[in-house]
Amino acid sequence: MNPADPDGVRLAARATVDLPALAACARTCTACPELAATRTQVVPGVVPAGSRLLLLGEAPGASEDVAGLPFVGRSGQLLDLLLAEVGVARAHVAVLNTVQCRPPGNRPPARAESATCRPWAERQLELAAPSVVVSLGLSATRWFLGPTSLSAVRGRLHDAGGYRVLPTFHPSAALRFGPGGEPRRLLREDLALAVVEGGR
Numbered sequence: 001m002n003p004a005d006p007d008g009v010r011l012a013a014r015a016t017v018d019l020p021a022l023a024a025c026a027r028t029c030t031a032c033p034e035l036a037a038t039r040t041q042v043v044p045g046v047v048p049a050g051s052r053l054l055l056l057g058e059a060p061g062a063s064e065d066v067a068g069l070p071f072v073g074r075s076g077q078l079l080d081l082l083l084a085e086v087g088v089a090r091a092h093v094a095v096l097n098t099v100q101c102r103p104p105g106n107r108p109p110a111r112a113e114s115a116t117c118r119p120w121a122e123r124q125l126e127l128a129a130p131s132v133v134v135s136l137g138l139s140a141t142r143w144f145l146g147p148t149s150l151s152a153v154r155g156r157l158h159d160a161g162g163y164r165v166l167p168t169f170h171p172s173a174a175l176r177f178g179p180g181g182e183p184r185r186l187l188r189e190d191l192a193l194a195v196v197e198g199g200r
């Protein structure tokens with residue numbers, strides 16, 4: 001199956017029975033014409049067996065587009081470090097983006113692209129069945145909670161769509177404000193809370 005439009009994505013995502021099958025099918029997806037034409041490859045989520053904590057980002061960046069894996073660039077390296085500081089190895093944490101292809105120039109995904117890719121992300125979440133989802137940044141947080149601001153919801157667990165969702169800063173914000181900045185401190189604090197709440 002080669003999903004080439006939103007209906008094709010919906011049907012294909014529904015039909016997949018496990019994560020490897022989903023990843024294989026998503027890699028052939030061309031439902032967002034601009035993203036399909038400009039990406040190096042599709043970047044499905046990574047869900048280690050037995051993982052209970054899932055980190056949700058917005059979309060792959062340049063490093064992820066090349067590697068075919070989510071969160072392997074500078075943001076991913078910071079996450080690795082902070083996760084280790086709160087006692088969890090990255091190898092035991094699932095990572096996923098709301099959109100599976102890199103938007104050119106790292107622009108935000110268009111609303112239509114986000115909607116078209118949603119069934120891929122939703123099905124991966126279903127199959128991963130995490131205990132806690134940490135939504136990284138405003139875009140991933142709104143994907144779950146709808147219109148809101150990060151300051152209104154950050155640092156607390158929310159019930160959304162059958163998941164326990166903990167919104168926090170995106171690691172790129174922590175990088176922007178530097179090692180002594182508030183976003184990094186709060187991101188670390190929120191990851192620690194996610195672990196305490198069962199995400200390990």
Ligand code: SF4
Pocket residue numbers: 009026029030031032033035036042099100101113116117118120
């Ligand atoms: S962003 Fe998602 S729906 Fe769009 S082409 Fe990539 S995999 Fe398909």
